[in-house]
Amino acid sequence: MDISQFRTWTMQSESDPDIQYKVMCENGKFFCTCPDHQFRKNECKHIKKAKRQLAGEQQMSKLFVFCVIAFGYFMRRGKSVKKQ
Numbered sequence: 638m639d640i641s642q643f644r645t646w647t648m649q650s651e652s653d654p655d656i657q658y659k660v661m662c663e664n665g666k667f668f669c670t671c672p673d674h675q676f677r678k679n680e681c682k683h684i685k686k687a688k689r690q691l692a693g694e695q696q697m698s699k700l701f702v703f704c705v706i707a708f709g710y711f712m713r714r715g716k717s718v719k720k721q
């Protein structure tokens with residue numbers, strides 16, 4: 638997973654379910670359309686949530702790569718045992 642790629646998330650406002658904010662990530666920089674980020678330049682809860690989601694995805698893709706490598710290793714081992 639490449640963090641430099643452009644990503645967007647739609648986050649629902651906790652105080653008003655009718656309001657949705659957009660979180661964007663570009664080259665590792667996070668932006669949000671909510672007032673907390675726009676006016677106070679805070680890392681708002683929407684950005685934090687987006688970061689947590691991104692971290693979770695990276696964790697999953699690492700786990701997936703590990704499984705593929707481990708599977709390939711055991712497959713090769715299994716084949717070489719059969720030959721002998």
Ligand SMILES: [Zn+2]
Nearest residue numbers: 669671681683
């Ligand atoms: Zn926000």
